Amino acid sequence: MQYKEAILYLQETDPKLSQLINKVGECHFASATPQTNLLSALVWAIIAQQISTVAANKIYQRFLIHYTQEEPLQVTTLLQATDEDLRSIGISRFKIRYLRNLAQFISSNGSIFDNLENLDDQTVIQSLSEIKGIGQWTAQMILIFWLQRLDVLPSGDLGIRRAIQHLYELEKIPSPEAVTKIGEKWKPYRTIASWYLWRSLSDSILGINL
Structure with missing residues (x-):
């Protein structure tokens, strides 16, 4: 599955996320699931x-x-x-x-x-x-x-919250409610946004030491 449309949409609606997408590169979300059933x-x-x-x-x-x-x-x-x-x-x-x-x-x-x-x-x-x-x-x-649904935002996920804190240069880790509000502009591709946020942690792209 290609995510070009989703990525273009996210880049147009969120300049901060656009910078992250450019740093991470191609989305490999579809290959992230090794489970067989x-x-x-x-x-x-x-x-x-x-x-x-x-x-x-x-x-x-x-x-x-x-x-x-x-x-x-x-x-x-x-x-x-x-x-x-x-x-x-x-x-x-x-x-x-x-x-x-x-x-x-x-x-x-x-x-x-x-x-x-x-x-x-x-x-x-x-x-x-x-x-x-x-x-x-x-x-x-x-x-x-x-199920690979494209519009899911796990707002309570600590990794997502930490990535958003660093991406938006927030003083504190945002609450799940704040994450939900920030993610409104990513609809209907909040899953793809979440994938890039997770990738920012694993790649230390945002300078986060885990």
């Missing part, structure tokens, strides 16, 4: 809660090596995984509980996800939030990286 995408999103993307990807790769052997992840595999094995991979006790909740929920109610791609963003968030351990941020990661 919705279950594995949800596992990655749970693992990624409140830790850096780099750390999350390392833990997730260990998870894949241990449990999938290059095959799509199955609910039965997750149900049979022991706490000891999951802990040895680097998954916290709280997240192990969330993974258990996820596996049990899908085992009993998996059909509710069959039509997920045809639901609007808010309904997707509401559906996923029925699973204990999955909140708005985790559901937004599914919208962004699995």
Whole structure:
């Protein structure tokens, strides 16, 4: 998928973001999702809660090596995984509980996800939030990286907030409400704007030391 139209729109509507886009270069958002099915995408999103993307990807790769052997992840595999094995991979006790909740929920109610791609963003968030351990941020990661919706802004994400602080030279990290307000001008391409903000952190383009 090409994002030329989205990038041109963002550059025209936000000079600060335009500078960042020029520094980062081409958008590779479509290639940012290595998961093979919705279950594995949800596992990655749970693992990624409140830790850096780099750390999350390392833990997730260990998870894949241990449990999938290059095959799509199955609910039965997750149900049979022991706490000891999951802990040895680097998954916290709280997240192990969330993974258990996820596996049990899908085992009993998996059909509710069959039509997920045809639901609007808010309904997707509401559906996923029925699973204990999955909140708005985790559901937004599914919208962004699995369903690849183009107009999602995870305003509570600390990385997004820090990137905006540095990009706009703000004295303090903006609140989620302030991020939402700033992001109004990025509609209907807030996902692409978010991708560039995340990239600014990983590349240290804005001089942020993580």
